[in-house]
Structure formats: structure tokens, C-alpha cells
Amino acid sequence: MAFPRFSTDLAPLFQLLDDYDTHRTYRPKSKVTPVRTFAPKFDVCEFPDGYRLDGELPGVNQSDIEIEFSDPQTIVIKGHVERNYDNTATETGDDSSSTKSRQPTVEDETEEGNASSAIASPAKPAEQAVTNSPTQTNYKLWVSERSIGEFQRTFAFPTRLDQDAVKASLRNGILSIVVPKEAAPKLKKIRVE
Template sequence: MSFQPRDYQNLFRMLGDPSLYQKYQIPSNTQPTHRQPTGFSPNFDVYETPNEYVLEGELPGLCDKSKVQIEFTDAQTLLVRGHIERSHEQDAQRRKSLKPTVEDEGEATKKELARTKEADKTKYWVSERNVGEFQRSFSFPGAVDLDLVKASLEHGILKIVVPKKVQAGSRKIEIS
């Protein structure tokens, strides 16, 4: 049995009640689908303090700040876009760490080649991580100070602080 992300038909079968997928109108002949990395919309928390708007978005796996663009499309609309790629660097590091022991020195070259070929034949069973292009747009209800906007990226969290524009207070003018 193949297992695909969010494959409810197979989930209901595993639970032992085939009538559930009929109840939820899931066709029994549904073929598994393979997700292609097309694009996604990252999750953001947006909150307001008395002096600023704060946006915190989840971009797990993003380390290269140059892969994110933050810009104002008008005086009150912020656009966040970029690209996240699946990294095979961890797989490469794992393969390098599989060094032969002293006893295996004679077989070292053969084993290293076999491990490399085996690792190159990796098949994903489930691929649910968000990769590809992403874009989010945010409109602010009040005037913002575009010159004082700050952004940081730490541990996969993009934080954008957008200060509110300080409104000039009213001033009474006396007639002389």
C-alpha cells in the first residue's frame, strides 16, 4: 500500500472503515498524486503594538537572506517573496561521515562507491515540506514609516518590524 500525504482514502482503509471514504465522497479509485514544488504561502503572525506592526513568518530551511525580497508596493502594502530550495547538503554530509574502519581498508573503495550509489537512489515516501517560490502581501490600516522598517531572519523565522508613522500633533495658532 502506498502512503501519500493527506491521502484520506488510505487513512480510512488503515482505520478499517472503508465506508468513511464513501461518506466523505472520496473516490475509491483515487490514484496517488506526486506533489511538485510549485509554490506556497508561508504562515505569518501579524500583531500591532502602540508604536508598530510586527510580522513574524515561518520560513524553515531558509538560511540565505538573499533568497528573500521585502518591498513596499505602495505606501501601505508590504510584499514578501522569495524562494526556498530543498537542500541535499545534509545527505552529502551524511555520506561523507560514513568512513570505513581500519578493518575495512581493503574494501573501502568498493563500500564508498556502493554507499554513494545507494544514496543517489533515494526515494521520498512523503514530501510535505514547503519548497519553491513563496509570496505574501500585507496591507496596513494606518500610515507607516517606510524609512524605519527593519527585518531579521533567525532560525527560519523572518521578523519584520514596521513602525507606525508619527502623526504631527495639532497646534493651536493664535491670531495676532
């Protein structure tokens, strides 16, 4: 038994679900990695004269943060974080784990039964022959828990904001933004003549 009235009313909903399923299961054949994104954590406090936003952004440079207003009541905070490691600590450290490991030995028996031992000299890999370029990494990343990539947070407030008086600072990985409320519009009476 068909329900024509209900099937036409729910058709857009079913189409939306089908589109979502198609998008979710689609895997492009290219090996392009998507841009990593994350949402930094913020505390938002309301005061009688404004709002204060404190967000955790460790490792972010001030030049990598953008703060803008999408409308009179909405503030958008976006930017990016990059992973930078200082390789000087690993270059000057003990290299016992990679080059001074146990060397293989070869024992050959001669005709007279005397065993002679010789240390095999390892062949130089091609990567050692090539000098390290600045973009080549010489470390092995075991765990990656830091938030890196693009970030964006949007905050919508119930009142209009004074966009010209907003102040932001970044200290010790904490982004602090003070957003004053816009003064309530004064009631202006017009006398009819």
C-alpha cells in the same frame, strides 16, 4: 418565457463563470511543471507605535527573501525555498540495501545427477558505468512535506508606515519584521492675510 432585462444584467456574470470553467478544465499538452508556490504562516501583532510580523520560513537563506512596499500602507514579503540534501551521509552509510542483497543462484544438474551450485554474476547496469554527476541524485524521496518553491505574502495595514525605519531579521527559521507606524501628520494652520 424570457426575461430580457435580467438576462442582460447577468450576462457578464455568466460570461465570467464560463471563462473560469474554461480556464479550470484547460490542460496544456506540454509537460512543463508549474512552479510550486506556498504561503508561509505569519503572526501579526499591533503595538501603539507599530507592527511586528513573525513568519515561519525554515530553510530560507537571507539572500532569498525580498521585502518591499507596494504602497505606503502595504508590505510585500516574497522569495523562494530550495530543497538541498547533503548526500555525504548516504554515501558513507551501509549499502546493504542496494548492493549486498541476496544474490540469485543457479542450480544445474549434470549427467551424473550431481547438483552444482553457482552464483550468478549480475550484469552491470549502464547507470553504474556512468560516473555520478553533481546534478544526479542518488536518493529516493518517499515523502515530500516540506514547503518549497516560491512564496509571497502581502499585508495591508490601516495606517501609513514609516518605510525608512523598518527592520527585519532571520533567526532559526523565523523572519521577524518590525514596521513602525508613521507619525500622524501635524495640523498646520495657515493664517489668511
